[in-house]
Amino acid sequence: MIHGVALMQHSSERPKWWWWVFVAALAAFFITMPFHLEIFVILEMSRFFGMAMLALSMGFLWGFSGILSFGQTAFFGLGGYGFTVLALNTGETTGSVFFAVALGAAGAGILGYFMIYGRISEIYLSVITLVFTLILEKGIRATSGDQYVIGKVRLNGQNGIPTVPQLDVPWNPSVQLDINWFFWVGAVLMILVYIGLRLILTTPFGRVLVGIRENERRTELLGYDARRYKLAAFMLAGGVAGLGGALYAISIPLAHPEMFSLGRAADVIMWVLVGGKGTLIGPIAGVFAIEHFKGWLGTQGVGQVTLVLGAVLILFVLVFHKGLLPSIGSLPGLWLDRAAIREQLAEFVQHHLTWRSGPPRRRRRQGGRP
Amino acid sequence: MDQVANYLFQIGFSFSIFILISLGLAVIFGMMRVINLAQGEFLMLGAYFCTLCSHAGINLWLSFILSALAVGVFGIIVERFIIRWLYGRIIDTLLATWGLSLLLVGGVTTIFGPQTESVAAPLGNVQVGAFGFPIYGLVMMAIAVALLGAVYAFWRFTRYGLIVRGTMQNPTISAALGVNRSLVYMLTFAFGSALTGLAGAVLAPIVGAYPTLGIVYVAKAFITVITGGHLPLIGTVSASGLFSTIDGIVATISSSVIGEMTVLFVAIILLRLLPLGITGRMTRGV
Numbered sequence: 001m002i003h004g005v006a007l008m009q010h011s012s013e014r015p016k017w018w019w020w021v022f023v024a025a026l027a028a029f030f031i032t033m034p035f036h037l038e039i040f041v042i043l044e045m046s047r048f049f050g051m052a053m054l055a056l057s058m059g060f061l062w063g064f065s066g067i068l069s070f071g072q073t074a075f076f077g078l079g080g081y082g083f084t085v086l087a088l089n090t091g092e093t094t095g096s097v098f099f100a101v102a103l104g105a106a107g108a109g110i111l112g113y114f115m116i117y118g119r120i121s122e123i124y125l126s127v128i129t130l131v132f133t134l135i136l137e138k139g140i141r142a143t144s145g146d147q148y149v150i151g152k153v154r155l156n157g158q159n160g161i162p163t164v165p166q167l168d169v170p171w172n173p174s175v176q177l178d179i180n181w182f183f184w185v186g187a188v189l190m191i192l193v194y195i196g197l198r199l200i201l202t203t204p205f206g207r208v209l210v211g212i213r214e215n216e217r218r219t220e221l222l223g224y225d226a227r228r229y230k231l232a233a234f235m236l237a238g239g240v241a242g243l244g245g246a247l248y249a250i251s252i253p254l255a256h257p258e259m260f261s262l263g264r265a266a267d268v269i270m271w272v273l274v275g276g277k278g279t280l281i282g283p284i285a286g287v288f289a290i291e292h293f294k295g296w297l298g299t300q301g302v303g304q305v306t307l308v309l310g311a312v313l314i315l316f317v318l319v320f321h322k323g324l325l326p327s328i329g330s331l332p333g334l335w336l337d338r339a340a341i342r343e344q345l346a347e348f349v350q351h352h353l354t355w356r357s358g359p360p361r362r363r364r365r366q367g368g369r370p
Numbered sequence: 371m372d373q374v375a376n377y378l379f380q381i382g383f384s385f386s387i388f389i390l391i392s393l394g395l396a397v398i399f400g401m402m403r404v405i406n407l408a409q410g411e412f413l414m415l416g417a418y419f420c421t422l423c424s425h426a427g428i429n430l431w432l433s434f435i436l437s438a439l440a441v442g443v444f445g446i447i448v449e450r451f452i453i454r455w456l457y458g459r460i461i462d463t464l465l466a467t468w469g470l471s472l473l474l475v476g477g478v479t480t481i482f483g484p485q486t487e488s489v490a491a492p493l494g495n496v497q498v499g500a501f502g503f504p505i506y507g508l509v510m511m512a513i514a515v516a517l518l519g520a521v522y523a524f525w526r527f528t529r530y531g532l533i534v535r536g537t538m539q540n541p542t543i544s545a546a547l548g549v550n551r552s553l554v555y556m557l558t559f560a561f562g563s564a565l566t567g568l569a570g571a572v573l574a575p576i577v578g579a580y581p582t583l584g585i586v587y588v589a590k591a592f593i594t595v596i597t598g599g600h601l602p603l604i605g606t607v608s609a610s611g612l613f614s615t616i617d618g619i620v621a622t623i624s625s626s627v628i629g630e631m632t633v634l635f636v637a638i639i640l641l642r643l644l645p646l647g648i649t650g651r652m653t654r655g656v
Contacts, residue, residue: 068461111638118642123405123460127592128638134589135634142627262585266472269465307476313469317462318455 011064011201011210023195030187034180042183044295046251049186050076052287053193053244055271057237059283060197062272064206065233066213068122070265071129074111074136075104075238077259079245081140081155084164084255089151092173093165097246104242105235112234116227130265137260160256164249186247190284193240197280200236209233263306270309273316375498381618383507386514388610388617390573391587392594393517393602394566399595400602401538401558403460404453407467409591410584411474412563416441416570417579418478421487430492434571441567442560449559457555471584479581488578506575513572517565522603534558590630593637599647608648613637 034042054076061067082103087096111132115125144157153161166176167185177185200206211219212226220226249255258264267290275286297305395409406412416437423433452470456463493505525531537544537554545551570583577583594613598605613633621629644650 070464114638114642118645120641120645123464124596124641124645126461126464127405127596128641131589131592131634132638134585135631138589138627139631142625263472266468269468273465304476304480306472307480310469310471310473310476313472314452314466315469317466317469318452 012207014202015198019198023191027187027191030191031184033187034183039179042179043251046179046183046186047248048287048291049190050244050246050248050251051267051271051291052190052284053247054241054268055275055283055287056190056193056197056280057240057244058268059272059275059277059280060240061233061237063278063280063282064201064213065209065230066122066216067230067234068126069129069234069237070126070269071111071131071133072237072241072268073260073265074129074133075107075241076245076248076264077133077136077140077257078107079104079242080249080255080259081161081245082242083246084161084249085150085153085155087165088153088161088163091165093167094170094173097167097243100242100246101239102242104245105239107242108238109231109235112231112238116230116234119227130262133260133265134262137257137262140257140260158257160254160258162254164253164255166253167250182250186251189243189247193243194280194284197240205229205232266309266313270313273313372498372500375503376501377619377622379501379503379507380622381615382511384618384621385610385614386507386511387573387587388590388594388614389514389518389606390510390569391566392591392598392606392610393521394562394564394569395591396595396598396602396606397521397565398559398562400600400605401534401562402457402555404457404463404559405460405467405592405595406453406562407464407588408448408471408474408584409566410586410588411471411478412441412445412566412584413570413573413587414478414579414581414583415444415474416567417574417577417583418482418487418570419567420571420574421489421579424489425487430489430575434568437571438564438568441570442564444567445560445563446556448563449556453559454552454555475581475584482581484581486578486580489575491575510572510576517568518603518607521565525603530557590633593634597637597640597647599644599649599652601649601652604652605647605649612648 033045037045054072057075058069058072061069061072079100083093083096083100086099087093090096111129115128120128140155141158143155144159146154148155148157155161167182168177169175201210208219208224208229211222211224212229216226245259248259270290271286272283273286274290275282275284277283294305294309297308391409391413394412395406398404398406419437419440420430420433423436424430428436448470452466453463456466491504491506493509495502495504496508497503525535533544533549534554536547537549537551541551544554570579573583573587577586590613594606594609597613598609613636616636617626617629617633620632641647
């Protein structure tokens with residue numbers, strides 16, 4: 001937990017030795033899982049790796065480049081559909097996984113070019129990305145007729161494509177991976193993406209991104225073209241989301257319009273917000289926590305899971321808007337600093353508990369732009 | 371001639387839908403810089419309230435007004451409990467209203483179930499050559515235009531409208547002049563919510579009421595408001611006019627989904643050219 005805070009504060013430093021120990025422990029934890037857990041738990045958990053990539057793509061964009069894209073699910077869905085359609089047409093999966101990554105990145109590149117080079121404000125960007133994924137969902141849902149065929153694959157509209165092939169061995173496409181091997185591939189890919197994104201933050205590229213998050217105009221005055229860096233980050237995240245989409249489609253196995261939906265987009269927000277934005281391990285933890293919580297809610301007979309999720313989201317925004325891991329992580333420090341506690345309490349009381357504390361505060365964020 | 375009438379009807383009908391679903395959002399966004407992601411669910415609440423009223427035997431036109439009032443009151447509750455804490459934190463407002471949207475969809479599904487509650491559309495058809503047009507569609511166009519006129523008059527000629535426009539331009543000065551900003555924000559949010567509730571009620575006879583009603587329309591509403599820019603009325607009218615023309619023509623030729631996708635692509639390209647929306651360069655007007 002303290003780890004999350006350390007990452008957030010020193011994202012540009014090279015990871016310390018204990019970080020590598022932590023990653024190795026995490027990898028060992030996942031790799032030993034199939035030996036002592038039952039098969040249905042492994043199947044259930046395999047789904048989480050694709051989701052974790054989606055969460056990582058959002059966490060990277062939001063936490064480190066300050067781009068809040070509500071539509072990462074668009075690239076997730078594109079990756080899932082791209083993988084399925086190509087793999088069914090060619091009969092092998094390794095190239096199709098790369099195609100899914102490329103498709104996610106290309107989709108992000110096209111949409112991102114118009115938004116980022118148009119310099120639309122951050123809130124417009126959030127809403128446009130959301131609208132983009134909603135309309136893609138509608139488009140895919142409308143492809144139920146016989147005329148919507150790519151190669152020899154019917155898109156099937158509402159029902160999705162149920163015949164997603166399992167991953168096969170790259171040098172021998174006739175051998176398919178079994179459940180345990182797919183679990184290992186998913187876990188290793190997730191950890192590799194995590195390490196990769198973490199190391200990117202230590203490069204000059206990553207430092208410029210964090211600089212843009214902190215102050216875009218100042219970074220531009222230092223001579224960096226912020227648009228290029230933001231577009232590159234957006235495409236990188238699109239590619240990661242595309243990879244996640246391919247893994248997710250294989251794990252269910254179904255390529256479904258649900259992957260683009262508003263509900264899925266809300267899940268991504270929940271994962272990152274609950275796990276903690278500004279960290280990379282937070283979003284992964286968020287996926288595992290929230291998805292387990294949802295599964296548990298489903299068995300408790302609560303009825304509508306979205307009802308509870310909505311309440312949790314409101315609670316998080318109003319109370320812990322830094323995310324759970326950073327909020328818990330900052331507790332020990334707070335305990336040592338009593339003055340800070342008093343200050344925070346006073347601030348909390350003033351902002352949340354007084355009925356009419358004068359007019360609401362308004363801050364103009366980017367001068368002139370709505 | 372018949373074909374022309376058909377296109378005109380489609381465009382007008384599409385225009386009235388664009389205006390109805392985005393006017394409330396535009397009022398709230400233009401005034402308060404708050405994007406309410408639960409906008410679609412306010413629409414859905416309006417539709418449900420209208421069906422409940424008319425099932426209870428209340429006259430349909432009266433239930434429109436009751437729905438507007440009910441959703442307006444609901445808007446006050448939301449503003450007091452959630453939005454008020456988040457002024458100036460745009461992104462947090464988006465997230466909180468998104469949570470509210472999930473909460474409302476889940477809550478309504480729990481109470482009413484996922485099926486569609488319907489109200490019979492009143493009035494019949496009018497025949498023009500080979501095409502029959504529902505009179506209710508014409509009524510919707512009239513309602514949309516009347517609402518635009520009412521909002522304009524309210525904004526331009528009443529004392530409350532003056533205070534709202536003043537607060538929009540400079541919150542600090544208007545507070546210094548003795549305006550209770552908190553109250554102005556609350557009432558404006560309620561006003562926008564009531565407009566949305568009315569829109570939902572007006573849509574109820576043609577689409578019915580079901581929990582995910584909002585999601586169907588919310589994308590269109592956001593595109594319209596963002597493309598419109600910072601002046602709520604002129605922006606909404608111009609963006610709706612442009613999009614409904616495209617949507618009406620493309621949807622008549624192919625399908626409504628293709629129409630909606632075309633609108634999205636036009637909007638994205640338009641935002642590359644006019645990042646602040648159609649009214650981005652205008653300084654006067656409402």
